[in-house]
Amino acid sequence: MKPRADGSIPPHQPNCFGCGPENAAGLGLNMHVDRSRVRADLVLDHRHEGAPGFAHGGVVASALDDLFGGVLVMLGRAAVTANLSVDYRAPALLGHRLRLTGWCARSDGRKLHLQGELHDAETLVAEARALFISVDGDHFQRSGATMPEEWNRWLAPVEAELPPSKPDI
Numbered sequence: 001m002k003p004r005a006d007g008s009i010p011p012h013q014p015n016c017f018g019c020g021p022e023n024a025a026g027l028g029l030n031m032h033v034d035r036s037r038v039r040a041d042l043v044l045d046h047r048h049e050g051a052p053g054f055a056h057g058g059v060v061a062s063a064l065d066d067l068f069g070g071v072l073v074m075l076g077r078a079a080v081t082a083n084l085s086v087d088y089r090a091p092a093l094l095g096h097r098l099r100l101t102g103w104c105a106r107s108d109g110r111k112l113h114l115q116g117e118l119h120d121a122e123t124l125v126a127e128a129r130a131l132f133i134s135v136d137g138d139h140f141q142r143s144g145a146t147m148p149e150e151w152n153r154w155l156a157p158v159e160a161e162l163p164p165s166k167p168d169i
């Protein structure tokens with residue numbers, strides 16, 4: 001799995017909660033590569049509500065987690081979230097166009113240290129740090145479900161160091 005020629009990132013799989021177009025309960029993220037970052041716009045609605053008019057914090061965390069899944073595609077690494085930390089800086093308002101940005105701060109063997117931000121125009125709404133751990137195909141066999149064809153190439157183990165990247169926002 002890799003970004004398309006136009007920089008857009010294909011869904012992890014059609015039913016992915018974050019980016020799958022066939023998941024009616026999903027967030028419908030459309031991600032794209034912008035230099036060494038991944039970006040996506042997100043408009044949340046009443047399905048995602050916590051306090052009246054505000055997005056649920058868990059939904060914000062899910063969006064950032066899946067955005068990191070887009071960074072994995074950009075990097076060509078198959079990995080899973082080991083740790084995700086979110087600082088909520090301002091309420092995420094329903095109906096507003098929110099912008100997600102994610103990048104790889106550094107890698108250390110199997111460990112990928114990813115960072116991301118969520119903005120509403122110029123307002124920083126949330127920032128996240130995550131530890132992802134590279135995995136191979138055996139990790140996903142445990143569900144017993146059929147893996148998407150395009151994951152096969154992605155799931156080859158990779159140990160090489162990745163160059164650091166920083167956001168430009």
Ligand SMILES: CCCCCCCCCCCC(=O)SCCNC(=O)CCNC(=O)[C@H](O)C(C)(C)COP(=O)(O)OP(=O)(O)OC[C@H]1O[C@@H](n2cnc3c(N)ncnc32)[C@H](O)[C@@H]1OP(=O)(O)O
Pocket residue numbers: 012016018065066068069072078079080081082083110111131133135151154155
């Ligand atoms: C196609 C795919 C794409 C999939 C993309 C699909 C869509 C993307 C969606 C977003 C991503 C998700 O939600 S993923 C779903 C949520 N995540 C999961 O289900 C993962 C569940 N956890 C696991 O399966 C496991 O714990 C792993 C794979 C993360 C690690 O297990 P392991 O492989 O046995 O490795 P282990 O030896 O424990 O750890 C390796 C090193 O990492 C460190 N380490 C491990 N966990 C942590 C931790 N929480 N905090 C600090 N450090 C940690 C260890 O100390 C060790 O350091 P050292 O001793 O080497 O120094």
